[in-house]
Amino acid sequence: MAQMTMIQAITDAMKVELENDPSVLVFGEDVGHNGGVFRATDGLQKEFGEERVFDTPLAESGIGGLAIGLGLTGYRPVAEIQFFGFVFEVMDSIVGQAARMRYRSGGRYNSPVVFRAPFGGGVKTPELHADSLEGLMAQSPGLKVVIPSNPYDAKGLLVSAIRDNDPVVFLEHMKLYRSFRGEVPEGEYTIPLGKANVVREGSDVTIVTYGAMVHTSLKAAEQAEKERGVSVEVIDLRTVSPIDIDTVVESIKKTNRAIVVQEAQNKAGVAPEIITQINEKAILHLEAPVLRVTAPDTVFAFAAIEDEWLPDPKRVNKAINEVLDF
Amino acid sequence: MSTNLEAIRAEEQETIQVLDPDGNIVSKDLEPDLSDDQLREIMTRMVYTRVWDQRAISLNRQGRLGFYAPVAGQEATMIGSHFAMNKEDFLLPSYRDIPQIVWHGLPLYQAFLYSRGHQTGGKIPEDVNVLMPQIIIGAQIIQTTGVAYGFKLNGEKRVALTYIGDGGTSQGDFYEGVNFAGAYQAPAIFIVQNNRYAISVPIEKQTAADTLAQKAVAAGIPGYQVDGMDVLAVYAVANKVAEKARNGEGPALIESLTYRYGPHTMAGDDPTRYRTNEEATEWENNDPIVRFRKYLEAKGIWSEEDENKVMEEAKEDISAAIKKADEIEKMTVPGLIDTMFEKTPDHLEEQKEWFGTEE
Ligand SMILES: Cc1ncc(C[n+]2csc(CCOP(=O)(O)OP(=O)(O)O)c2C)c(N)n1
Numbered sequence: 001m002a003q004m005t006m007i008q009a010i011t012d013a014m015k016v017e018l019e020n021d022p023s024v025l026v027f028g029e030d031v032g033h034n035g036g037v038f039r040a041t042d043g044l045q046k047e048f049g050e051e052r053v054f055d056t057p058l059a060e061s062g063i064g065g066l067a068i069g070l071g072l073t074g075y076r077p078v079a080e081i082q083f084f085g086f087v088f089e090v091m092d093s094i095v096g097q098a099a100r101m102r103y104r105s106g107g108r109y110n111s112p113v114v115f116r117a118p119f120g121g122g123v124k125t126p127e128l129h130a131d132s133l134e135g136l137m138a139q140s141p142g143l144k145v146v147i148p149s150n151p152y153d154a155k156g157l158l159v160s161a162i163r164d165n166d167p168v169v170f171l172e173h174m175k176l177y178r179s180f181r182g183e184v185p186e187g188e189y190t191i192p193l194g195k196a197n198v199v200r201e202g203s204d205v206t207i208v209t210y211g212a213m214v215h216t217s218l219k220a221a222e223q224a225e226k227e228r229g230v231s232v233e234v235i236d237l238r239t240v241s242p243i244d245i246d247t248v249v250e251s252i253k254k255t256n257r258a259i260v261v262q263e264a265q266n267k268a269g270v271a272p273e274i275i276t277q278i279n280e281k282a283i284l285h286l287e288a289p290v291l292r293v294t295a296p297d298t299v300f301a302f303a304a305i306e307d308e309w310l311p312d313p314k315r316v317n318k319a320i321n322e323v324l325d326f
Numbered sequence: 327m328s329t330n331l332e333a334i335r336a337e338e339q340e341t342i343q344v345l346d347p348d349g350n351i352v353s354k355d356l357e358p359d360l361s362d363d364q365l366r367e368i369m370t371r372m373v374y375t376r377v378w379d380q381r382a383i384s385l386n387r388q389g390r391l392g393f394y395a396p397v398a399g400q401e402a403t404m405i406g407s408h409f410a411m412n413k414e415d416f417l418l419p420s421y422r423d424i425p426q427i428v429w430h431g432l433p434l435y436q437a438f439l440y441s442r443g444h445q446t447g448g449k450i451p452e453d454v455n456v457l458m459p460q461i462i463i464g465a466q467i468i469q470t471t472g473v474a475y476g477f478k479l480n481g482e483k484r485v486a487l488t489y490i491g492d493g494g495t496s497q498g499d500f501y502e503g504v505n506f507a508g509a510y511q512a513p514a515i516f517i518v519q520n521n522r523y524a525i526s527v528p529i530e531k532q533t534a535a536d537t538l539a540q541k542a543v544a545a546g547i548p549g550y551q552v553d554g555m556d557v558l559a560v561y562a563v564a565n566k567v568a569e570k571a572r573n574g575e576g577p578a579l580i581e582s583l584t585y586r587y588g589p590h591t592m593a594g595d596d597p598t599r600y601r602t603n604e605e606a607t608e609w610e611n612n613d614p615i616v617r618f619r620k621y622l623e624a625k626g627i628w629s630e631e632d633e634n635k636v637m638e639e640a641k642e643d644i645s646a647a648i649k650k651a652d653e654i655e656k657m658t659v660p661g662l663i664d665t666m667f668e669k670t671p672d673h674l675e676e677q678k679e680w681f682g683t684e685e
Contacts, residue, residue: 029493034526034599055527058463058493086462089497124443125593126393126421127461266677296659296677298666303392303443305657308681315680 004184007177009151010040010116013158014078016188018048024162025070026053028063028080028116037082038118038177060086064093067113068101077113078162084119084171085128085300087136098167099142111167114158120173120212121263121295121310124303130174131300132211132262135269137169138241144168144193145241149214151182153238156191164193173212196244198251202233205320206251208274209261210237213311217261220316227317230324240270245277249285252278256287257323261316266294288326291319336540341551341583344558347612349620356562362627368409368557369622370636372401372615375425377640378434379588382441385648386592391441395422396588399555400519402614403582404489405429406560407517410568411487416455416473418466418488421591422519426489427456434647439654445662446654464499466490467516471507474514474577485513485571493524495538501545504579508545513571515564518581519554525590526600542579554584555614558621585609 004012017024026041026048032055035042045053056063060081067077081087087094098111121130137145146161146168148154154172161168199214200221207217214236221232233251237243252258258278260271271292278290293311295301301309344356351357360368379398385391397404400422408426411417417430424437431454440447440458448458460466466488474486494500495518507514518538522529535541542549552563560582567578587610589595597606622628659681663674670678 030526055531057496057532058524059496061498296663298663308659
C-alpha cells in the first residue's frame with residue numbers, strides 16, 4: 001500500500017476513474033495544463049489528453065451548466081470549483097438545476113456530476129475561499145454532500161461519488177490536503193456514500209463530526225481521557241447529506257451523551273440537523289442536552305483572526321465537561 | 327438590409343498607441359495635454375509602485391505580509407488609467423488593483439493590513455471613494471454599474487471606475503454589468519487588464535474573440551483597445567472616456583494589453599509551469615517604465631537622480647507604513663462579532679462569551 005497525502009489520494013481517485021470509464025471528464029479553471037491551483041489534477045491532462053482533462057474559461061456558472069449538459073449526453077463530469085467560496089456563482093446549476101434533473105424529467109434524465117472543491121479554514125486564504133458552506137448544500141434536496149477527513153476515505157469516497165448517478169458535492173478541506181499521509185490502496189476501491197465511520201471508540205460521550213474537525217475532536221478526546229479519565233467516541237460522518245443517523249444513534253445508546261462539532265457557523269447548518277435527528281430518534285437515551293461546538297455566526301474571519309475563530313480542542317473539551325456535568 | 331447570409335461581426339479595431347517602445351511619439355494627435363509636473367507625477371507613481379511591488383513580494387516571503395498579487399509590468403495600465411480620475415470618482419478594484427486605491431487615497435499601511443487579513447485594512451477613510459479589493463471575479467463589474475447609475479440619478483458629474491482581468495471577462499457578471507451600464511447609459515468605465523493569463527489559462531483558451539474590447543459591441547457601448555505598456559496611451563483613452571461619461575455620454579470599455587512579470591499571487595503559483603522565459607523576457611523588454619523614462623528624458627524633465635530619489639522615498643514610506651501596520655491593535659473575535667450588525671443581537675452577545683479569557 002502506498003502512503004499518500006489526501007490530495008494525492010484525490011488525484012489517484014480521478015486517475016483510477018479516468019482509466020476505468022471513458023465517459024469520465026475532469027475540468028475546471030486551471031485544472032488542465034497547470035494541474036490545478038493545489039495540484040489536485042496534476043499529471044492527469046498529460047496522461048489522458050486535453051479532451052478528457054481540460055481548462056475551462058473563468059466562469060463557474062458556465063462550468064456548472066457545462067457539467068449538467070455533458071451529464072445529459074452520456075458523460076460523467078468531475079467539475080472543479082476552484083474554491084468553494086465561489087459556489088455562489090454556480091448556485092443555480094448545482095442547487096437549482098442538477099439537484100432536480102431526475103425529478104423534473106420523471107426519472108428520464110439524471111445528473112451524474114461531481115462538483116469537487118477545496119474549502120476550509122486554518123490556511124489563511126483571502127475572503128470567500130475558506131467558507132464552510134456544506135450546510136447550504138446539505139439543505140438542498142437531491143444532492144449528496146461528501147467531506148472526507150483522511151486520504152483513504154478521500155479516494156474511496158471520490159470513486160463512489162464519480163460512479164454515483166446523482167449529483168455529488170465533494171468538499172476537500174484545504175488544511176488536510178498535505179498535513180499528513182495515510183495508507184491508500186492502489187487501484188480501485190469504494191467507500192459507500194452516506195455511511196459514517198467510528199474513528200475512536202468510547203463509552204462516555206459521543207462526538208459527531210466531519211472533515212478537519214475529526215482531527216480537532218480526536219485531540220480533544222485524548223485530552224479528556226488524560227485529564228478526566230473519560231472515554232470519548234468520535235464519529236466521522238464522511239457524508240453530511242444524507243446523514244448516517246443509525247451509526248450516531250447506536251453510539252448514543254452506549255454513551256448517552258453527545259456533542260456535534262463543525263467548523264461552520266452555528267445556526268441552521270449540519271449540526272442543528274444532526275441534533276434534530278438525535279432528538280427524533282434517541283431522546284430517551286440522552287442524559288444531557290446535545291451540545292454543538294461551532295464557529296460563531298459571523299462571516300468567515302479574516303486571516304488575522306482565523307485561528308481564534310475556528311473551533312479548537314479547548315472549546316470541544318469545554319463541551320465534553322458540560323455534557324458530563326449536566 | 328442584406329440579401330446575403332452574412333454573419334454580423336465586430337468591426338476591426340486598432341490598438342491605440344502614443345509612444346513607441348523607444349519613447350518616441352507615434353500619434354501626435356493623441357499626446358495628452360499634461361503639464362511637466364503631471365508627467366513627472368505619473369512617472370513618480372510608476373516607479374514608486376514598482377519599488378513597492380518588489381518590497382511587498384519580499385515581505386510576503388518573510389511572512390510579514392499575507393495575500394499579495396504582484397503588479398510589476400502593469401503599472402502603465404493601472405496608473406495611467408487612474409490618473410484620469412478625479413478624487414470624487416469612485417473606484418471598485420479587484421485583488422490586484424491595490425496601487426490604484428492607494429493612489430486614490432487609501433493609506434498605505436491599510437493596504438498592508440488588508441494583505442494580512444486585518445479588518446482595519448478595509449476601514450475606508452471618509453473622503454476616499456473606494457471599495458476594498460474584490461475577490462469574487464466579476465462582482466465588481468455589476469456593482470460599478472450600480473454606483474455609476476446612482477451618480478447619474480443624483481445628477482452628479484462623477485464616474486465609477488473598475489478593473490477586471492482577461493479571464494474575468496468570461497464571467498456572467500461581466501456581461502451583465504457592461505450590458506446594464508449600456509442600457510442605463512451609466513457613467514461607468516470598465517478597464518480590462520489583459521495580461522494574457524488567468525492564473526495559468528492563456529487568453530487563447532479563454533475566448534475565441536479576437537479582442538476583449540469587442541465585448542463592448544454586444545452591449546452597445548464604445549470599446550477601445552490600448553497598448554497597456556504605454557502610459558500616455560492608457561491615460562489618453564481613459565481621460566477621453568471619463569470626460570464623456572461625466573458629460574452624460576455613457577459608459578465605455580477599455581482593453582489594455584499588458585503583462586504581469588511575477589506569479590499570479592504569492593500563494594504558490596509557479597508561472598514557469600505555463601509560460602516560457604522567452605515570452606516573459608520579451609514583455610520585460612517592453613517595460614512601461616523604461617518607455618516613459620525615455621520620453622521624459624528626451625523632454626529634459628526626468629533624470630537618474632529624480633528616479634533614485636523616488637525609489638528612496640518609496641522605501642522610506644513603505645518601512646514607515648509597515649511599522650504603523652505592526653502597531654495597530656490585534657483583532658479579537660468579540661470585536662469581529664460586533665461588526666456584523668449595527669446593534670449586536672442577543673445570540674451573538676452570547677457567542678462573544680465563547681471567546682472569553684477564562685481557561
Ligand atoms: C468567482 C471567482 N472564481 C475564481 C476565482 C479564483 N481566481 C482568482 S484570480 C483568477 C484568475 C483571474 O485572471 P484574470 O481575470 O485574467 O485576472 P489577473 O489575475 O490576470 O489580473 C482566478 C481563477 C475567484 N477569485 N473568483
